[in-house]
Amino acid sequence: MISLANAAISDPFCSGRLQRVFDACFAGSENTLLCGGAGEPLYAPATNPGDPHRLWYREDFFASALHEVAHWCIAGPARRLLPDFGYWYAPEGRNADQQAAFESVEVAPQALEWCFAIACGYRFQVSTDNLAAERGTPADHSAFKAAVCREARRRARQGLPPRARQFHAALQAEFGLATRLTPELFTPDALT
Numbered sequence: 001m002i003s004l005a006n007a008a009i010s011d012p013f014c015s016g017r018l019q020r021v022f023d024a025c026f027a028g029s030e031n032t033l034l035c036g037g038a039g040e041p042l043y044a045p046a047t048n049p050g051d052p053h054r055l056w057y058r059e060d061f062f063a064s065a066l067h068e069v070a071h072w073c074i075a076g077p078a079r080r081l082l083p084d085f086g087y088w089y090a091p092e093g094r095n096a097d098q099q100a101a102f103e104s105v106e107v108a109p110q111a112l113e114w115c116f117a118i119a120c121g122y123r124f125q126v127s128t129d130n131l132a133a134e135r136g137t138p139a140d141h142s143a144f145k146a147a148v149c150r151e152a153r154r155r156a157r158q159g160l161p162p163r164a165r166q167f168h169a170a171l172q173a174e175f176g177l178a179t180r181l182t183p184e185l186f187t188p189d190a191l192t
Helices: 004-010 015-026 062-074 096-120 142-158 162-175
Strands: 032-038 042-044 053-058
Touching (some): 015 032, 015 162, 032 062
Antiparallel strands (some): 042 053
């Protein structure tokens, strides 16, 4: 069995690194742990006093961990008391209206995920999470990509929310990068 420390050396984008960074930032202050190995992402608030809240990401996917942390950083205190922050989720195979609703709530977390990816030196890709409905023919998601770019540029200009700022700084320290978030980093060309 390989340790997380050794995995980080051989694979710089080992999700275990993200878990360590997140837990160092928020296990004490927010009583929340980042956990991998889930079949599907899930935010599970504590059900017993003193137990930690758990933010589950899919399997050991680095991008899934970044994405779930972005959702968590956006969720306010009331939403962090609800399973999956109280959001609905329609699985892959969504119709056009369901996909539009999905994309409208995904703009902010995907923009924040992009900021986190830059802090790690990781290539960000937008996710429409609806391959089953597209049946091999990719749909036009250019409007969604443009919306994610606009939101990421806005975040770069106005600054990140407090928990996101803390996590972003910790990622920069972990990955040894000090790339300053500027609007110019977030272009549609960077997504192709």
